[in-house]
Amino acid sequence: MNPCAHTDQLDAYLDGDLAPAETRAFEAHAGACPACTAELALARRLQGALRALPAEPCPYEVFQGALDRIARESKDRPALPSPARARRPRWHAAGVGVGLVALVALALVLARPANEPAPVEPVASTETPDPTPPAVDLPAAEPVPAGAGDTTATPSPARPETTPTARRRAPRPAPYTAPEGDLAAARPTPSPAPEPSAEPTPAEVASAREGVRLAFTLFAEANRQATEAVRSNVGQQLEHVTDALALTLPR
Amino acid sequence: MPLDTAALAAHRHRVYAFALRLTGCREDAADVTQEVLVRLWRHGDQVEEARRTAWTLRVTRNAALDLLRSRTARAAHTVTHNDLPYAAADGGHTPDTLTEAADFRRHLDHALAQLDEPYRSIVILREIEDLPYQDIADALDLPLNTLKVYLHRARRRLRDALRTTLPAEALPS
Numbered sequence: 001m002n003p004c005a006h007t008d009q010l011d012a013y014l015d016g017d018l019a020p021a022e023t024r025a026f027e028a029h030a031g032a033c034p035a036c037t038a039e040l041a042l043a044r045r046l047q048g049a050l051r052a053l054p055a056e057p058c059p060y061e062v063f064q065g066a067l068d069r070i071a072r073e074s075k076d077r078p079a080l081p082s083p084a085r086a087r088r089p090r091w092h093a094a095g096v097g098v099g100l101v102a103l104v105a106l107a108l109v110l111a112r113p114a115n116e117p118a119p120v121e122p123v124a125s126t127e128t129p130d131p132t133p134p135a136v137d138l139p140a141a142e143p144v145p146a147g148a149g150d151t152t153a154t155p156s157p158a159r160p161e162t163t164p165t166a167r168r169r170a171p172r173p174a175p176y177t178a179p180e181g182d183l184a185a186a187r188p189t190p191s192p193a194p195e196p197s198a199e200p201t202p203a204e205v206a207s208a209r210e211g212v213r214l215a216f217t218l219f220a221e222a223n224r225q226a227t228e229a230v231r232s233n234v235g236q237q238l239e240h241v242t243d244a245l246a247l248t249l250p251r
Numbered sequence: 252m253p254l255d256t257a258a259l260a261a262h263r264h265r266v267y268a269f270a271l272r273l274t275g276c277r278e279d280a281a282d283v284t285q286e287v288l289v290r291l292w293r294h295g296d297q298v299e300e301a302r303r304t305a306w307t308l309r310v311t312r313n314a315a316l317d318l319l320r321s322r323t324a325r326a327a328h329t330v331t332h333n334d335l336p337y338a339a340a341d342g343g344h345t346p347d348t349l350t351e352a353a354d355f356r357r358h359l360d361h362a363l364a365q366l367d368e369p370y371r372s373i374v375i376l377r378e379i380e381d382l383p384y385q386d387i388a389d390a391l392d393l394p395l396n397t398l399k400v401y402l403h404r405a406r407r408r409l410r411d412a413l414r415t416t417l418p419a420e421a422l423p424s
Contacts, residue, residue, distance in 0.1 A: 011403040042410050049352075049359050050378035058267035062281040063260065066288035073289065074253075 004035040010043055103215045254295040259288050262304070265380065266311050272375045273315040275364055279322070283314045290314075304382075305389035312372055312390065355417065362412035369393070370405035377402055 006029050012018050013026050030036040200208070266287050271280035287310050291303075298306045363371060369391050376387045388398045 011406055015399075017399075039410065042413065043406065045355070046359070046406065046409055046413065047378060049356055050374065051381065053356070053379055055264070055268050055379075056271055056277075058263040058284060059281070062267065062284050063263050063288070065281070066259070066263075066285040066292075067256065069285060069289050070253075070292050073293075 004033050004039075006030070006033065006036050007039045010036070010039055013040075014043060014047065103219055253292050258295065259291060262291060262307050263288060265304070266307060269308060269311050269375060269380065270315050272363075272379065273312065273372065274319060279315070279318055283311060283318055286314050287311045302389060305386045308376065308382075308386070308390035309392070316368065355413075358413055358416045359409070362409050362416065365412060366405060366408060370401060370408065373398065373402050374405045374409065378406075 006026065009018060009022065009026050013023060018026060030040055263284060267280055267284045270283035270287070271277060274280050274283065287307060290310055291307055295303060295307075363374065366374065372391060373387060376382045376390065377384070382390075384395055384398060387393075388395050391398065393401070
């Protein structure tokens with residue numbers, strides 16, 4: 001399109017970047033070269049047309065729109081987090097609380113001796129001692145070896161752990177007994193609490209395991225939510241930092 | 252402390268004009284301008300005042316190119332200035348010369364819209380906005396020598412485009 005190699009100097013000539021000697025040489029050449037003359041004329045017209053392009057001013061409503069956004073943002077950017085974010089930590093805290101309560105409650109249940117009656121049931125249990133096992137099919141129990149705990153306990157067919165090894169365990173503390181006279185009348189026989197050396201049933205073990213599993217699940221969930229809450233707060237701060245960085249980094 | 256309204260107002264026309272040239276659409280230019288002014292309000296105080304124009308132009312360019320990328324499905328329509336008198340301030344133009352000038356500028360707008368980046372931004376900022384080389388180099392994150400090489404290349408591409416689209420009689424001889 002441009003057969004003359006001197007057109008490479010054309011823009012430098014227009015910008016005044018050529019040395020004086022180069023400028024004189026280019027002008028001398030362009031005066032005699034039709035291609036450079038035409039190219040120079042087109043370049044000058046192009047430059048003039050570009051500089052004459054009318055600059056369209058920014059409409060005021062556009063500027064006003066930006067000011068409105070700024071006004072909204074300045075109202076929404078106090079030091080405190082936004083209401084939506086401020087509510088989240090409370091839910092996470094509730095989750096943590098529920099998990100902890102569940103864990104403590106489970107620990108209390110597990111720590112209670114098996115022969116200790118439930119707090120609300122001692123009178124009823126003494127009034128109607130019911131050694132009847134649950135209505136489940138369990139293997140027949142062997143007799144309890146002599147000296148292996150409470151000799152008054154009736155061998156129960158509901159006890160699956162019948163080997164001496166299984167029964168070899170530390171004696172449980174004696175159950176609380178009320179002073180004579182308080183409960184004596186209500187108690188037909190001064191029988192101790194039922195089966196102080198009894199082993200937990202499979203149902204109790206399964207229930208305890210389920211409780212532990214549930215407690216750990218709740219605790220893990222609460223921990224996850226708390227971690228997410230911390231991350232979200234950090235992320236909120238990072239949004240502003242990354243925004244600022246993105247604006248300054250080259251594309 | 253965020254910039255005040257006067258500081259934002261000082262940049263709005265340049266931002267809008269650059270965005271309009273890049274997007275070719277007044278609606279897009281308005282969106283870009285508002286976004287840039289909000290960012291300028293947020294972060295402008297962290298930028299040295301002498302470099303604030305270059306920073307603002309860089310943000311404008313990034314926002315405009317992001318917008319164009321996100322709207323590729325929409326055909327960009329080129330802004331035409333046929334309703335504006337061409338170089339009316341010069342005076343002394345006959346209707347024929349006005350028509351010829353408008354025709355030349357229509358081809359020029361088209362050629363400019365066809366330029367790739369960063370050539371188009373360079374031409375806009377240097378030839379239309381008449382910004383100093385250093386500000387353009389800062390805005391586009393280019394070394395000064397590279398910027399000049401790109402500018403020469405952009406001008407040549409514009410001339411080549413005009414030579415192929417303009418009728419022979421419209422070309423200066």
